[in-house]
Amino acid sequence: MKTLAELVKSATGTTPLDCYQCGRCSAGCTQNVTEGMDMGPVRIMRLIQMEEAFKDQPETAAEYCDRVLTSDTIWMCASCQTCTQRCPQGIDIAGTMDVMRQTAIQRGKAAKSRRVYDIVSAHKAFINCIRRTGKNDEVALVGEYKMRTGNFLSDMNMAPQMMLKGKMSPFGAIGSALSLLKSGPADNVKHVFEAAEALRKEEEEQ
Amino acid sequence: MSATFAYYPGCSLQGTEKEYNTSLQLVAKALDHKLEEIPNWLCCGATSAHSINHALATALAGDTLAKAQDAGHSKILAPCAMCYSRLATTLHQIKSDPDKAASLEKALKREKGGLAEMRALSMLDWARELSDAEIQAPIKKKFKGLKIACYYGCLLVRPQKVTGVENAEIPQDMERVVRLLGAEPVSWTMATACCGASFSLSDKPSVFRLGRRVIESARKAGADAIIVACPMCHTNLDMRQTEFQAADERIPAIFITQLMGLAYGFSPKELGLEGNFVNTDAITAALAATEEG
Ligand code: SF4
Ligand code: SF4
Numbered sequence: 001m002k003t004l005a006e007l008v009k010s011a012t013g014t015t016p017l018d019c020y021q022c023g024r025c026s027a028g029c030t031q032n033v034t035e036g037m038d039m040g041p042v043r044i045m046r047l048i049q050m051e052e053a054f055k056d057q058p059e060t061a062a063e064y065c066d067r068v069l070t071s072d073t074i075w076m077c078a079s080c081q082t083c084t085q086r087c088p089q090g091i092d093i094a095g096t097m098d099v100m101r102q103t104a105i106q107r108g109k110a111a112k113s114r115r116v117y118d119i120v121s122a123h124k125a126f127i128n129c130i131r132r133t134g135k136n137d138e139v140a141l142v143g144e145y146k147m148r149t150g151n152f153l154s155d156m157n158m159a160p161q162m163m164l165k166g167k168m169s170p171f172g173a174i175g176s177a178l179s180l181l182k183s184g185p186a187d188n189v190k191h192v193f194e195a196a197e198a199l200r201k202e203e204e205e206q
Numbered sequence: 207m208s209a210t211f212a213y214y215p216g217c218s219l220q221g222t223e224k225e226y227n228t229s230l231q232l233v234a235k236a237l238d239h240k241l242e243e244i245p246n247w248l249c250c251g252a253t254s255a256h257s258i259n260h261a262l263a264t265a266l267a268g269d270t271l272a273k274a275q276d277a278g279h280s281k282i283l284a285p286c287a288m289c290y291s292r293l294a295t296t297l298h299q300i301k302s303d304p305d306k307a308a309s310l311e312k313a314l315k316r317e318k319g320g321l322a323e324m325r326a327l328s329m330l331d332w333a334r335e336l337s338d339a340e341i342q343a344p345i346k347k348k349f350k351g352l353k354i355a356c357y358y359g360c361l362l363v364r365p366q367k368v369t370g371v372e373n374a375e376i377p378q379d380m381e382r383v384v385r386l387l388g389a390e391p392v393s394w395t396m397a398t399a400c401c402g403a404s405f406s407l408s409d410k411p412s413v414f415r416l417g418r419r420v421i422e423s424a425r426k427a428g429a430d431a432i433i434v435a436c437p438m439c440h441t442n443l444d445m446r447q448t449e450f451q452a453a454d455e456r457i458p459a460i461f462i463t464q465l466m467g468l469a470y471g472f473s474p475k476e477l478g479l480e481g482n483f484v485n486t487d488a489i490t491a492a493l494a495a496t497e498e499g
Contacts, residue, residue, distance in 0.1 A: 011260060013303070030400040034415050078412070079253055080400035081364035085374055094365075101257045115409055122408035126254035127262065134248040136217040145407055158445065162222070165481050189248055192265045195313035199261040202309055 003055060004048045004065055008099050010206060012092035017052060019045040025083035025093050037073040041083050041093050044068055044100070069109035074100040075116045121148040134189035207340065211327065212279035213241035214270055214293070216286040216437070217249050223437035225478025229463040230285055232477065236344040236470045237336065241283065244273050250292040253404040267296035268310045271324045283327045285463075287436035291361035291368070293326035298368045328362050329435040329462060330371065330379040341386045346471030348388030352492035355429035356380035356391055357420065357459070358398045359439045374398070380433060380462055387469040389492070394427035396420045403438035406446065414450040417442050421450075425457055430488045432459040445483045458486045468493050 009015045019042075026032050026040030051064040068074065074097050083093035104110040110120055125144040129136050145151070185193045219227040234241050248269055255263035270293060274282045284290035300307035300322045307322045333341075358377050366374040375398060381391040402416030420443060424432050434440050443459035460482065467477040468490065479486050 030402075030416055031412065034419070036412055036415065076409075076412070078360075078400045078402055078404055078416070079257070080360040082360070082398075082400070085364045085366060092365075098256050098260060102260055105258050115411075119405070119408040120258075123254040123258050126252065127259060130249045130251065130255070130262075130266070135220075136249045136252065138217075138221045142407065158449075161483070162445075165483070188246060191314070192248060192269050193262070195265040195268065195310075195315075196259065196262040198313040199264060199309060202313075203261065 003052050003061070004068060004100065004103065005052045007103060008048070008092075008096045010203065011099050012095035014090060014092045014095070016045045016048040016091060016096060018089040018091055019049065019087075020089065021046060022088060024086050024088065028082045028086055029077075030080055030082065031076050031078055037076045038071055039073050041073070041077070041097070044071070044073060044096070045091070045093070048096070066109060068100055069104040069107065070111050072111050072113055072116055074104060075111065075119045118149050118151070121145060124148065130189060131185045131193065134186055134192075208238040208240070209335070210240040210242060210279075211281050211283040211332075212274035212277060213243045214247055214274070214282050214284045214289055215243065216284065216289040218286055218437035218441075223440055225481045226285060226437050226440065226461045226463065229461055229467045229472075229477045232472050233463045233466045233470060236467075237340065242277065242279070244270060244279075244282070245277060247273060250286075250289040252288050252292070256292070256295075263292065264296055264299070264310060265313060267292045268314050268321065271297070271321050272314055272316060275321065275324055280323065281325045281327055283332055285329055285435070286438070287328065287359060287361040288438060290326055290328040294328070294368045297322065297324060297326055328369065330358075330362050330369075330377070333379050333383055333462075338382075338386055341383060341466075344470045345387065347469060347493050349469065349492045350388060352389040352489065353392050353428055353430045354384045354389045354465070355394050355424035355427060355432045356384060356397060357401075357424070357432050357434050357439060357443070359403075359434070359436055360398070360400050362435060363398055380435065383462065383466065384433070387465060389465070392424075392427040392429045394423050394429065396423035399423075401439050401442045403436075403442040406438065406442060410449075413442060413446055417446055418450050421447060421455075421457060425455070429457060430492070431486070432457060433462045433465050434459055435462050448483045456484045458482060458484045458489060460486060460489065465489070 005015055005017050023042050026042040029041055031037050032040040047064050047068045051061045054060040077097040079094055081094045087093055122145050125141055125148055129141045215227055248266060251263045251266040284293055300310055311319060311321055363369055363371045363374045363377050371377055384391045396419055399420060400416055401420050402412045405412040432443060447456055464477045474490050
């Protein structure tokens with residue numbers, strides 16, 4: 001199994017191993033400074049380095065790796081790119097967060113907290129929307145999100161106002177709800193999912 | 207100067223933020239810009255695809271680039287900051303690594319190559335291509351005494367290696383437009399802070415916490431209104447604002463194209479201002495005061 005640093009290197013061309021722990025990423029991270037994270041990006045970088053450093057002691061390495069993959073932080077990251085913009089070592093930190101999220105899902109390690117569950121559910125619902133229609137249908141997205149999370153009441157207060165403002169039509173909503181019954185990629189988007197599969201295989205083989 | 211772009215409106219501009227599309231279409235026409243919608247375009251994948259399925263994110267962007275290329279274009283205008291960022295990031299990757307360009311083209315089963323030569327334009331790029339005189343030419347009425355906080359958020363400016371902006375910390379592209387329309391840009395601290403829009407559905411505490419910081423900073427700077435160039439920022443700073451700000455502490459957020467459109471003589475109704483949740487009278491009033499007929 002590849003280390004996290006290796007995965008980041010192949011996806012972003014940069015490596016967390018270059019991090020000298022200046023803390024600039026954490027200091028400017030919107031989520032970190034407003035206490036939305038369990039640890040700042042600087043600690044994620046350190047933990048990735050520790051996994052690499054203990055490569056010859058698999059158990060210890062796995063512990064460091066798990067601390068990254070099971071953290072709330074990787075999901076609370078807003079992908080705002082401030083860290084990547086400011087890192088004096090040119091590390092793609094926001095890109096690192098992407099790799100961590102994807103790896104956490106692939107290895108079944110995503111945190112079990114309620115807020116992470118909601119965030120992961122929203123991502124999955126969004127991708128399913130694209131699979132079914134090729135687009136993000138906001139009503140279908142909210143519908144699937146609610147089914148996945150059981151948050152049935154969230155945003156219901158906004159629906160009447162949104163209809164009033166013409167941002168949502170009752171007929172459109174019915175069409176969107178029906179689209180939830182479809183399965184498998186729609187014809188207009190099949191080739192993109194096939195291309196993604198080809199890209200993924202190629203990356204794996206490298 | 208007349209110009210033609212491949213137009214990638216994106217999902218939000220066809221859904222809840224359709225006023226951005228309407229106002230952009232009107233303003234583009236006034237500027238003699240032709241927007242040719244990319245045939246059969248698909249979603250960019252947004253935060254979700256790049257967060258959990260990198261290959262899908264790349265393939266979706268590649269599909270859009272390919273469709274624009276096939277329609278005979280080299281420049282794509284993407285008014286949504288998210289769509290723009292997805293295209294620009296993918297272009298950056300395939301431009302700096304020919305192997306990645308080759309794999310993407312192979313995965314999409316394309317023989318002709320050249321995807322890396324396409325260009326994605328954000329609304330900032332678009333504004334930068336317009337001279338002062340061009341921006342001013344269609345003006346019918348100027349604003350007077352209107353203080354504007356220009357909000358850039360994240361993806362229009364960061365990371366700089368992708369967006370190519372001159373200054374990613376204190377950008378001034380929207381300020382220039384605002385001044386040309388007679389309004390006054392304020393100097394404020396949250397112009398490039400994240401508003402938390404990517405959590406709009408999934409984590410309300412983040413939206414409220416980060417959104418409030420932006421609104422409060424604009425109010426402290428004395429702004430009458432905020433302008434944005436991203437549909438997600440708009441949802442967050444307009445509709446969501448009604449959830450996190452007390453009624454007497456709200457400030458309207460409108461699209462840069464709506465502000466331009468008002469000065470160009472289009473009515474608030476044509477520009478979709480009634481779609482706003484926070485009252486926008488402060489903006490339209492500052493315009494009526496200088497009616498020149
Ligand atoms: S800004 Fe870069 S070098 Fe500094 S701590 Fe963060 S990742 Fe490390
Ligand atoms: S991209 Fe994520 S980790 Fe980086 S500053 Fe933004 S929220 Fe923090």
